[in-house]
Amino acid sequence: MKIALAQLNYHIGNFEANTQKIIETLNQQKAEGTDIVVFSELCICGYPPRDFLEYSEFIQLCESAANNVAKACQGIACIIGLPIHNPVIEGKDLYNAAYFIADGEVKQVIKKALLPTYDVFDEYRYFEPAHEFKCVDYKGHKIAITICEDLWNLGDNPLYKTCPMDELIKESPDFMINIAASPFAYNHDEERIFILSQNCRKYNLPLFYVNHVGAQTELIFDGGSLVFDKAGDLVSEFKYFEEDVRVFNVEQVQSSIVLNKPFKRPTDTEQVYQALVLGIKDYFQKSGFTKATLGLSGGIDSAVVCALAYEALGAENVMAVLMPSKYSSDHSIKDAEALAKNIGCKSTVIPIKTVANAFDETLKDEFAGLEANLAEENIQARSRGVIMMAMSNKFGYILLNTSNKSESAVGYGTLYGDMCGAISVIGDCYKTQVYQLANYINREREIIPINTITKPPSAELRPDQKDSDSLPDYDILDKILFEYIEMRKSSKDIIADGYDEALVNRILKMVNKAEFKRYQTPPILRISPKAFGMGRRMPIVGKYLS
């Protein structure tokens, strides 16, 4: 029996495009004699559909799209994912389901039992967990089909009380299929391979695992679908960040005949780079935009975002705007211009002096006799924000936000100023990761000027300002932030790891106090296991560590 795994890029709510993509793949595979084509979780509507699921019309559209797929599925079988109604009165109104389709008909419905409800996931918000499990019989094979999280209940601290494969194994299936929508984080590929391989060993079965690929606003699905033999050894690892369809002979996989060459997995930085490029590309493509703009300061953050936008959209679609003030150093303009030249994108210089002076003039009565302070610094950042949005409004550019995770964490950014933008490109990258990206971007030639990488970071909002005036070195700051944000350690435990007590307490307080700013941040492309945004939900008016 031949099984194809179709790792495709869907678009939330775009039933026409999603259905067309599925049917085309079915037709191609049919021509090649494939028996079953496996598509990923909720492929009919895209993942995550969020509260669209609360509209019964949306569910009906899923159902009719699935019917169209079924009609087209003649002489071949397929597995598709979609939300379906729960006919039982008690419990949530929907199931996260898969259809097994053959001969133009839905032959069996598989329901998801383990509903991720943590971090960016909200599945129990919508879905009732399945309590009954049954293998699919097809062409003499017994297949244990599960949906994503259903295989993720192994280990020391399982999140759920049930384990679907413990039930399905009772029917002695021949192999497992899992359809997934598992988003990227730089540490997630190894974890995924480990967990899935453990399942193969536990149940002594081969596994065909197909993942979603493509970005849905902030969530980037990395693909990397996998096939394992029953010993848990990797038979095939699909491309990351690209569509990929591969066909397998089930009997060969069952006999542990490894078909594909060992895969050289990219480094974390390489993966993050590719993820962010896909994130930008899909944000634009799926919202129907082509052109991006951003403020280029001469610093490393905007330089990295500019290089990523160039890779994602092409030089002709990137417009860099240089907005020097009286505090901008000589090298800022020079470095920014060198970058634009290296990339070959358009750039323009719009000094903010006239505007900043106009605000000073306008506020002079109100502010009479008061020292210049944060208010005047923020006026500069916000003047730049207004200029960038005016460029966006006038020419249809989408503004890319260039804030990094370190500054966003400690509130070192100006709301409605440098925190503007439609999408935050590197808002989940700590400053030290931004440097790694810069070096990666320069791997073949100098795209980002070396001076941008080597000079000390500065917001340039007052004379001779340096980030290090008010923050510790980023390699220390980022480690403390990682322990607090990603590891969720207490101040006591972080201090026990060897960091200065006063510093740790000051940093944690800054993080918690800046929650009100992060609430109004653009969506942030997620590349870590704990990004700001939907995956980290904090009270604003609270008194814990603040």
Place this chain on the structure above:
Amino acid sequence: MKIALAQLNYHIGNFEANTQKIIETLNQQKAEGTDIVVFSELCICGYPPRDFLEYSEFIQLCESAANNVAKACQGIACIIGLPIHNPVIEGKDLYNAAYFIADGEVKQVIKKALLPTYDVFDEYRYFEPAHEFKCVDYKGHKIAITICEDLWNLGDNPLYKTCPMDELIKESPDFMINIAASPFAYNHDEERIFILSQNCRKYNLPLFYVNHVGAQTELIFDGGSLVFDKAGDLVSEFKYFEEDVRVFNVEQVQSSIVLNKPFKRPTDTEQVYQALVLGIKDYFQKSGFTKATLGLSGGIDSAVVCALAYEALGAENVMAVLMPSKYSSDHSIKDAEALAKNIGCKSTVIPIKTVANAFDETLKDEFAGLEANLAEENIQARSRGVIMMAMSNKFGYILLNTSNKSESAVGYGTLYGDMCGAISVIGDCYKTQVYQLANYINREREIIPINTITKPPSAELRPDQKDSDSLPDYDILDKILFEYIEMRKSSKDIIADGYDEALVNRILKMVNKAEFKRYQTPPILRISPKAFGMGRRMPIVGKYLS
């Protein structure tokens, strides 16, 4: 036996203040000979603690605060709510629990079974549902104690498969106690009374129900605790939007002796007014601020917000800023000044002409030869945003956002312009509700100038602009929006209700297309069953109705 229900205002993560408030109440009640004092759900840490729950240090702080309460609980019993560890390896790591405390010790632990995971609620994100139920025996009474949602599984479409009271009733309890954190929505008080009364009738038991009161950023808990006799008749209805502690003789309630006079429930508009005043008051008090500022345009939205701020914070803490442009009509300034005078708050006039001209000058090369359009309109709104934030930064004022729900729904607002602010006061009020509030505010004297109420709404961003140029009348718009947002009807069903097809399709498309703007909106005080923000989670890059 005497039971006191303590309807108190807690502060998330403020263990010291919460514990002190609980212990003081215990001491007062002990002096009065009360047997049991009942506090509300998660009173130890405040509700909702959100992802603070993922910090084990936070859970430890809850535990030690509860221990302090237990130590102080001598010669009296109490029920408090707190998150506790789940010692079982499988499942989530926490329970949403209640402690029954007597003689300085935790005598029994009650765990919540039904975990609201919809709208603003995320409880299954953190908590394992309880599967075992046991009544509490105390002083010869058998008490069925449940936590909030545990009583909300009646009706045609129950969300859960289990029903805690169906288990507890097997022990033949004498009465029910429910501790809750049930947030305000203008239609929720009647619903609450109906459901709780149904429980009394179903189980033929009296019920003591204590709710949380106070605002936690966007969520406003309205109190209104309730006591019912076994026939489901109301024995007592507590104050709304205020702390309130009342003592009941259990035997009297059991014999259906009604103790309190029938309660005259305020109208919806009155409730919304009180909710918003409490929302502002608690936002400031709990974040340690006293002074508010806002832009006063002469229009109805900012006028209503100004009047609410005056009621919440006092005239001396409100600073109104008038920022006329060349498009501002004569009456705008006059109406705004009249309002400030009626209220007695400070006001100042800061024209935006100089700043708007400076932006024009700065962008004249970029924009050469292009017609003035949305870009220039937004520059005006954003210039005002920068001025307001400068006032905020310089003087420590907190900026109140004045957007209403109708304009937020259709994207009729400028990001980083009039959408700025720390908290959105009327962002969950449709324009028609804003008018109702204005009339309510003027119930005794003219606070909001009549002209502000009667003149046609306008953003005044170009000559003679009116909202009605691009939007239908608000009484039609708001009804369509309500059907789509609150009722989650499909376009087909809304059209079937008698609205113009093209109009409905245009409006729904506007709503879905403006999702990117709402993502960056400040937190919105929630007064409806479906507010923008945490309770409505929509994809940004999606293609459903857009």
